[in-house]
Amino acid sequence: MPELxxxxxxxxxxxxxxxxxxxxxxxxSDKPLRQQSPLSFLQSRLAGxxxxxxxRKGKYLLFILEDGSTxxxxxxxxxxxxxxxxxxxxxxxxxxxxxxxDNGLELVFQDVRRFGRVLLFEPxxxxxxxxxxxxxxxxxxxxxxxxAGEARGRLRPLKxxxxxGRILAGLGNxxxxxxxxxxxxxxxxxxxxxxxxxxxxxxxxxxxxxxxxIRRGGTTVNDYLNSQGExxxxxxxxxxxxxxxxxxxxxxxxxxxxxxxxxxxxFCPACQKLKRRGRQNxxxxxxxx
DNA sequence: CACCCCACCTGCGTGC
DNA sequence: TGCACGCAGGTGGGGT
Numbered sequence: 001m002p003e004l005x006x007x008x009x010x011x012x013x014x015x016x017x018x019x020x021x022x023x024x025x026x027x028x029s030d031k032p033l034r035q036q037s038p039l040s041f042l043q044s045r046l047a048g049x050x051x052x053x054x055x056r057k058g059k060y061l062l063f064i065l066e067d068g069s070t071x072x073x074x075x076x077x078x079x080x081x082x083x084x085x086x087x088x089x090x091x092x093x094x095x096x097x098x099x100x101x102d103n104g105l106e107l108v109f110q111d112v113r114r115f116g117r118v119l120l121f122e123p124x125x126x127x128x129x130x131x132x133x134x135x136x137x138x139x140x141x142x143x144x145x146x147x148a149g150e151a152r153g154r155l156r157p158l159k160x161x162x163x164x165g166r167i168l169a170g171l172g173n174x175x176x177x178x179x180x181x182x183x184x185x186x187x188x189x190x191x192x193x194x195x196x197x198x199x200x201x202x203x204x205x206x207x208x209x210x211x212x213x214i215r216r217g218g219t220t221v222n223d224y225l226n227s228q229g230e231x232x233x234x235x236x237x238x239x240x241x242x243x244x245x246x247x248x249x250x251x252x253x254x255x256x257x258x259x260x261x262x263x264x265x266x267f268c269p270a271c272q273k274l275k276r277r278g279r280q281n282x283x284x285x286x287x288x289x
Numbered sequence: 290c291a292c293c294c295c296a297c298c299t300g301c302g303t304g305c
Numbered sequence: 306t307g308c309a310c311g312c313a314g315g316t317g318g319g320g321t
Contacts, residue, residue: 003314034297034316059315077315078299094299113298115315132317156292165316172314222301222313241314261293264312 002075004137004170005213006224006232007059010081013227014061014107015054017083022050022102029096034076035117036096045069045120046099058133058169068123072130076115078223083107112223134169137206142168144199151191151199158194159187160261162202171206174219174241177266179206181240186274187258187265193275212237240266 002010023046028039046065053064061081063071073081082089086106089095097109097118109118121127135142150167162168162176171179180187182205185198194202218224218232221242225231239249243266244257253270 006314031298074315076298077313111298112300113313115297117316129316154291160292163315174314219314224314262295263315 002059002079002218002224003172003175004059005175005210005234006218006226007056007061007075007170008214009218009232010075010227011054011056011061014081014083017105017227018051018063018101018107019053020050021105022048023107024048024100024102025098026100027098031096031114033096033111033114033116033118035119037118037120042071042097042118042120045122046071057130058136058165059172060130060133062127070121070127072117072119072121072127073109074117074129076111076113076117078113079109079111079116080223080225081107081109081227082225082229083227084229132166134165134167137168137170137203137210142203144196144203147199147203148194148196151194154192155190157187157260158185158189158191159265161191163261163263168206170210173263173265174221174238175206175209175213177241178209178239181268181272182209184271184273186272187260187267189275240268242266 026039026043026046050066051063052066055062055064059074061073063073065071075081083105086100089106089108092108092110094112095108095110096114099107101107109116151161154161159176159180162171162179163173179202183201185202213219213234216232216234216237217226217230219234219238220231221235240255243255246255247253248255248268248271251268251270253268255266256269258265
């Protein structure tokens with residue numbers, strides 16, 4: 001479900017309402033998430049512990065606790081984190097974790113498909129899943145030259161490159177499609193064939209689109225709700241995602257759908273031309289190790 | 290290595 | 306109405 005903008009909107013909502021609160025009791029459903037710390041471990045570490053910050057890395061949320069432990073949450077496809085009155089949340093289906101707070105409210109993790117992850121790390125324990133997470137698109141460490149270096153020599157389609165969270169963290173299927181449209185690049189272009197100018201455009205549009213989506217509260221196509229149960233608004237600004245057969249908002253050409261690495265890609269065949277030929281970029285690649 | 294496929298789940302819309 | 310099928314904001318293990 002959620003990509004960087006949705007996770008960031010949730011992070012801000014939770015930070016505003018939860019930082020400084022103590023967690024009290026924890027309960028879980030009988031159905032496990034894809035990955036989840038044992039309930040007894042969550043209970044023993046969280047009970048009485050105060051939340052000092054809510055951070056984000058890629059699509060991961062990190063709840064930093066005052067004793068130095070970290071609760072790592074990934075929402076998968078359909079995960080939601082919501083805060084509210086226990087009475088109002090009591091009847092929600094598919095709630096897999098409930099945590100009561102010292103102000104009488106409750107934090108719940110709801111996840112229909114159970115692709116989500118909730119893992120607790122004690123102080124000093126390395127947070128293994130984060131080792132695979134790439135750079136945040138807003139980080140100053142992300143530049144057009146760096147992207148060009150990462151893509152150098154790679155034949156994989158640009159769309160798949162953008163979806164690889166070990167490089168750029170936080171892009172998912174919706175925003176990858178929207179970024180490629182905004183940059184005027186065909187999703188099947190081999191990543192290594194982009195020029196530095198292309199990468200400058202990709203990076204500029206990535207930041208512009210993600211920032212705007214955050215301002216709009218994220219994209220609700222189907223399931224996404226923020227921590228207060230509200231939908232986003234960016235779905236009204238989508239140019240290509242989910243619009244197969246509909247006219248391009250720029251040129252009127254019907255939007256096309258194709259499948260790449262098992263996932264739908266939406267693009268305008270007129271606005272996004274495939275560069276079959278083109279200069280290989282010659283940026284020096286920084287060694288990975 | 291680089292890259293793709295597929296499984297992991299549940300629900301919903303479509304077409305027969 | 307029922308049923309089969311395809312599809313869905315993600316990830317990572319295993320295979321080529």
